[in-house]
Amino acid sequence: MQPSGLHQVLLPSQFSSLPASFFTKLQPTPLPAPYLVAVSDQAAAEFRFSPEQFQEQEFIHAFSGSQHNSHPEPLAAVYSGHQFGVWAGQLGDGRAILLGDAIPKSGVRHEVQLKGAGPTPYSRAGDGRAVLRSSIREFLCSEAMHALGIPTSRALSIMGSDHYVMRETPETSAVVTRLSPSFIRFGSFEHWYYNNRPDELKVLADFVITHYFPQCQQEDNPYQALLACIARRTAALIAQWQAVGFMHGVMNTDNMSILGLTLDYGPFGFMEAYDERHICNHTDQQGRYAYHMQPRIGHWNTHALAQAMLPLIGSIEETQQVLDVYPAEFENHRQNLFRQKxxxxxxxxxxxxxxxxxxxxxxxxxxxxxxxxxxxxxxxxxxxxxxxxxxxxxxxxxxxxxxxxxxxxxxxxxxxxxxxxxxxxKTINPKYILRNYLAQIAIKKAQQKDFSEIKKLNMILNNPYHEQPEHDQYAALPPDWAGHLEVSCSS
Incomplete structure (x- = not known):
């Protein structure tokens, strides 16, 4: 039996129309005894769901990977990437499975993905699971960034389980339902370039142009135009991050969206006590992704993408022309944003x-x-x-x-x-952001099966520019104990 309404929403993904070498078709691994942890009322409404539907067992099972017949063509995608500036080789969706596509009220087709849905051929000996702690952080931050007006993937729901997985300590697992027009990354292009597969590289570029950048088809060099579009979106995105003090702790090329979206919320943080050299990821010992480094790392990552697209663009000179645009594009956006601030x-x-x-x-x-x-x-x-x-x-x-x-x-x-x-x-300087200590309070309560703070925090962060005087304490300076919180790549 399919969940009421869900089978009418999920369509076979556009991504599944690519050749079989781009992905592996497989079913999610069911999350044992799943239960609802949280749902974004805003995202649910945009995708024509009611929050009440997520209380139904059919929905809980479908969005925890347990109801296979509600998924048109689930798959895990392959990609590669540079991690902390070092070529890491093949990566891929190690714990994320694309269920299919959905069309929200906006009309922009979105991929629906389960993160923490079990092992895939790209798990690299991992268990394919996500823990409740990191799932809550991703859920809250995805929706908070959307409310701030910053391009991002969205989070529809969290399904939890009492099933334990081992990290530094045993932790309970969860599945986040993520939404994005596309999860294609810079590393998706790098994969085919470094594997010397020019045919697949061209297929991918043509697919991206057709579905996401059709205006490039009219240009003399469509692939150069595509790189330019991606570079401009990336520069604009990072300027927006800087303007709200957001830091993405793992700006690897496999975490960079070709659509200029904030993607893959692992370790992240919003600036509190200002320090331009602040590092939000405890794992980043060298400070590669510190606040002041993010603009130049965005440029570095665009160089990595340009290298992968060089065979398509045709010449180093034409490729360099695009790369030279990035610094001015970033600075223009940054200056405008801070002037407004x-x-x-x-x-x-x-x-x-x-x-x-x-x-x-x-x-x-x-x-x-x-x-x-x-x-x-x-x-x-x-x-x-x-x-x-x-x-x-x-x-x-x-x-x-x-x-x-x-x-x-x-x-x-x-x-x-x-x-x-x-x-x-007041429309550009938010009052409310997702401070680490606020997320930690919600996590601690959720670990005791009290999910009310997730719901409340999501509601407050959905209106970050409003005064909401009844919630002033959520905009206060962090308490002393918050200074000891650390986030790392382990999730």
Whole structure:
């Protein structure tokens, strides 16, 4: 028996139309005695589900990998990649299985994937499972990033089980249902290039152009145009990460989306006490993916993709032309975003100096990234009591006071209007982000079978730019114990 409504939603995936060498067809491994942990009401509504349906056993079994006849053509994809700058060879969906496609209200076809659905031929001796801890973090952050307006895969639900898997310690397992227009990665192209399979490389590029970048078909060199589209999206994405203080802890080429989406939430973090060299992944001992490194790593990864696409583009010169676009594209997006975060309308060199001075003060005072910009959103053109909430975040109050004098001179030159500027600043400077300690509280409760905090946190983070005064404590500075939290690649 198929779950009511689900068989009408899932379609055979477009990805399954590729040659058989691109994937392995297989069924998910059922999650023992599954139960519902969480569902995103927002994602469910967009895909024409009601949250109540996820209480039904048919849905629980279908989205935990236990109901095979509800899945049109499940498969695991092969890809390769560079990990921490080193060629890692063949990788692939080691614990993710693509169930099929679904078409949401937006009309943009999405792949529906189970993460933690059991071993595949690409598991590399792993058990193919995900643990509850990391599943909660991915679920919450995927939906939080979407609400922030940052391109990302989505998370529909978490199904849990009391089945234990071994990590550093035994942990219970879970399955996250992930949604994305495509899960194709930079490493998908690298796989065929480094295996000297030019025919498959071309098939993949043509598939991506046909389904995701049809405008490239009209260009003189469609493959150069494709690389340019991917490079621009990547540059824009990382600028958006920087603007909210988000750090992706594993920016390997196998985790980079060809659509410019935030993909594969392993170790990640949002900046709290500002430190441009902050490393969110405890495993990243060299700081390759530190906050200040992410823009140049995005460029490095684009170089790796360009190398893989070189046989299609045809010449190093044409390929380099695209790569030369990335730095300016990133900086343009970054400057525009931070100009808006400061509430300034015009782009000029003085704005850059003002922003650099502000970051210097934040760095010296370890000011909280999110609270600093949100508090700045309340500042008026003239000194007022609202200055205090910002000044309280800085030890060097006099240094900040002097900066505010310069800032207000800029506002005066632009003839800034308080109410209009404050409103616009609050639409780009979030009040609520997924702080590690908030996720940890939700995880601890969930490990005791109390899933209420996941639901509450997801609801709050779904409106990150709204004041929500009844939830002010979720926007407060982290407690002292939060400084000891670490996240790593183990999940």
């Amino acid at each position: 400061l509430g300034l309308r015009h782009t000029n060199p003085d704005n850059t100096v003002l922003l650099d001075r502000f970051f210097d003060l934040m760095q010296q005072n370890h000011a909280d990234f999110t609270l600093t910009f949100r508090s700045l959103s309340h500042i008026r053109n003239e000194s007022s009591q609202e200055d205090e909430r910002l000044l309280d975040l800085f030890i060097d109050r006099e240094g900040l006071h002097q900066w505010l004098i310069s800032y207000r001179e800029h506002l005066l030159m632009e003839k800034s209007q308080n109410e209009e500027r404050q409103f616009l600043m």
